[in-house]
Amino acid sequence: MIGLFTTHGVSPDRPPDEVGGGGGKVGDLVITWKPLPEWEHNGPGFGYRVFLKNAGDDEWDEDDIYIPGNVGRYVHLVGAQNYYLTYEIAILAYNDYGQGPMSRVVIIRSAMGLPNIIPKNVLAQPLNSTACSVHWIPVEDSRENLRGKLGGYRVSYWKECCEIEEQAPRVTVEGQADSGTVIGLSPDTPYYFDVMVFNEAGNGPKSQYFIQRTLRQAPIDMPVEVQIERRSSTAIFISWRGVSTTQAEEPLEGYKVRLWTDGVHLKQGIDYDAERETTLFIDDLQSNVYYKLRVYGYSRGGMGAMSYPALKFTLGKANHLRASLAVLVLESALDDRDPTVGARMVRRDLLADPTANYTSWIRQTTTKIS
Numbered sequence: 001m002i003g004l005f006t007t008h009g010v011s012p013d014r015p016p017d018e019v020g021g022g023g024g025k026v027g028d029l030v031i032t033w034k035p036l037p038e039w040e041h042n043g044p045g046f047g048y049r050v051f052l053k054n055a056g057d058d059e060w061d062e063d064d065i066y067i068p069g070n071v072g073r074y075v076h077l078v079g080a081q082n083y084y085l086t087y088e089i090a091i092l093a094y095n096d097y098g099q100g101p102m103s104r105v106v107i108i109r110s111a112m113g114l115p116n117i118i119p120k121n122v123l124a125q126p127l128n129s130t131a132c133s134v135h136w137i138p139v140e141d142s143r144e145n146l147r148g149k150l151g152g153y154r155v156s157y158w159k160e161c162c163e164i165e166e167q168a169p170r171v172t173v174e175g176q177a178d179s180g181t182v183i184g185l186s187p188d189t190p191y192y193f194d195v196m197v198f199n200e201a202g203n204g205p206k207s208q209y210f211i212q213r214t215l216r217q218a219p220i221d222m223p224v225e226v227q228i229e230r231r232s233s234t235a236i237f238i239s240w241r242g243v244s245t246t247q248a249e250e251p252l253e254g255y256k257v258r259l260w261t262d263g264v265h266l267k268q269g270i271d272y273d274a275e276r277e278t279t280l281f282i283d284d285l286q287s288n289v290y291y292k293l294r295v296y297g298y299s300r301g302g303m304g305a306m307s308y309p310a311l312k313f314t315l316g317k318a319n320h321l322r323a324s325l326a327v328l329v330l331e332s333a334l335d336d337r338d339p340t341v342g343a344r345m346v347r348r349d350l351l352a353d354p355t356a357n358y359t360s361w362i363r364q365t366t367t368k369i370s
Contacts, residue, residue, distance in 0.1 A: 009043025012036065012093035012100030016048065016072075019091050019103045024111040026147075026201055027080040031108065033091050035072045045096035050074055055086035055107055066094070083113035084148040112148025115204030119153065119195040124212035128302035129187035129250070132157075132212055135179045136195050148199040155180045160190040160211060168192075187217045187301065188248070216250045219243050219297035219304025223255060223278075226295055226307050233315055235283035240307065242278045243297050250301035257282070262290035262312060287315045 016033040024030040031050060047068040051060045067074050078085070086109055092102045119136040126132050134155050141150045152175050158168040173180040185191060194209040221243040229237040238257055245252050254276050260269030269292075274280040285291065293311045297304040 009095065009097045011095060011098030012040060012042050012046075014040070015090075015092050015101055015103035017103075019089065019106045021089065021106075021108040022111075023200065024075060026083050026111050026113040027077060029076040029078045029087060029108070029110045031074045031076065031089055031091070033072055033103070035070045036093055038070070041070070041093075041095060043095040043097045045094075046070060047094055048074075049092050049094055049099065050076070051090045051092075051102070052076065053088050055088050057088075078110050080113065082110055084143055085110050112146075112199050112201040114201050115146045115148070115150075115197045115199055117145040117197060118205050119197060119207045122193065122195050122207045122210050124182075124191070124193045124210050126212060126215045126300075127181065128300065129215045129217050130185045130302065131181060131183045132185060132191065132193070132214060133179055133181050134193050134195065134210075136207065138176055138178045139197055141176060146197065146199055146204075148201060150176060150197060151199045152197070153177055153180060154196050154198055154203060155182060155193060156196075156206070157182050157185075157191050157193050159186070160192060165192065165194075165209075172198075185214050187214055189214050215301045217248055218299055218302035219245055219249060219252055221297075222305035223295040223297060223307045226293075226311060228293065228311060228313055230315060231281070232283070233287040234285050235281065236285065236313075236315070237279065237281050238293070238295070239279045240295050243304070245299070250299035252276075252297050253299045255280075255295060255297050256303075258294045258296065258306065260292055262292055266292075266294075266310075285315055290314045 014036075016036055018032075018034040020033070021029070021031040029052070031052070033048070045068075047066055048071070050065040050067065052065070053060050065074070065076070078087075086107055088105050088107055090102050090105050093100045117139045119139055122134065122136045124132045124134045134157075136153070139145055139150070143149075153173045155171045155173065156165065156168040157171070158165055171180050171182050180195075182191075182193070190211055190213045192209045192211055195207045197204045223240040223243055225239075225241040227239045229239075231237050240255070242255065243252065255274045255278065257272045257274060257280050258266065258269045259272065259282070260266060272280055272282055291313055293313070294306040294308070296306040
C-alpha cells in the first residue's frame with residue numbers, strides 16, 4: 001500500500017536572479033528579474049516585493065510594492081522630470097508563509113527623455129562628386145543637455161531642387177563626434193544638410209540647415225593605349241594615352257596606376273601616382289609573380305574610369321616579359337554620305353619567346369569613334 005504525505009509550506013528559500021532594469025518611456029523606472037521556478041515558490045500566494053530608493057539614500061522608500069504572481073518585470077512611475085536618474089533596487093520573493101531573503105542591491109537608471117540641445121555651426125564640404133563631409137561643434141554630453149546619455153548624431157540630407165526634408169534619408173554617427181560623411185550623392189547638385197543628436201528616447205531638435213553643392217564628375221573616359229615595358233627583373237615602364245575632360249567633369253589632376261597580384265581583388269591593389277604625366281616607372285616588383293594593371297585619371301571629383309581590360313604580366317629572368325591579354329581594336333569610318341561605323345574585336349594571346357633576347361611590349365589600343 002502506497003502512503004501519501006503532505007508537506008507544510010514555507011517561505012521562499014532564495015531571491016530571484018538577474019535583477020536589473022532601465023530603459024522604457026520617459027518617467028518610467030523599469031525593473032526586471034528572472035522569475036523563480038514554480039517548485040521554488042514553497043507555497044500559495046506567491047509574488048515579489050520590490051524595494052527602491054534614490055542612489056545614496058539611507059532608507060528604502062516607504063511605498064510597499066508587492067507584485068502578485070510569478071512575473072519578471074515591474075514599471076515604477078517616477079515622473080518625467082526624473083529622467084535618467086540612478087536608483088538602488090532589491091527584490092525578494094514572498095508567499096502566504098512569509099518573505100524570503102532579499103537580493104543583492106543593484107543600481108539602475110530611470111528612462112531617458114528626448115534631447116533638448118541642438119548641434120551648432122553645421123557646415124558641409126564636398127569630398128568628391130558623390131560625397132560630402134558634414135561638420136559641427138560637438139554638444140556637451142551632460143544629463144541636463146541630453147536628458148540622458150548621448151547615443152550619437154544623425155545627419156539628414158536632401159536635394160535642393162526636388163526633395164523634401166520630411167522624407168530625407170539620414171546618416172547615423174555613433175557616439176561623440178564632430179563630423180560625418182554622406183555618400184551616394186548626385187554629382188554637381190546642391191544639397192541641404194542638418195544635424196541632430198539622439199539618445200535611447202529618440203531624436204533631439206534639428207540644427208539649421210547648410211547648403212552645399214557636390215563637385216562635378218570624375219573623369220568619364222578611361223586612359224587607352226596602355227603599354228608596359230620591362231626594364232629589369234623588378235622594374236617596368238608604363239605609358240598610356242591620356243584623357244580630356246568636359247564642363248561636366250572636374251579638371252583632371254593626374255593619373256594613377258593600380259597594380260595587384262593575380263588572385264587578389266582589384267580593391268586590394270596598390271596605387272602609384274603618376275601625377276600629370278602619362279608615363280610611370282615602377283621598381284619594386286617581384287620576378288615570377290603574376291600581376292594585373294589598370295590606369296585611371298583622377299580629379300577633385302574622384303577616381304575616373306579605369307583602363308580595360310586589365311593587363312596581366314609577370315617579370316621572368318633575363319629581358320623577358322610574359323603576358324596574356326585581350327587587345328581591343330576599334331576602327332571607325334565616317335563620311336558625309338555614309339555615316340557608318342565599323343568595329344572589330346580581336347583576341348590575341350601573347351606569350352614572349354623565353355629564349356629571345358629582346359623586350360616584349362604589351363599594347364592595349366582603343367581608337368575612339370568620332
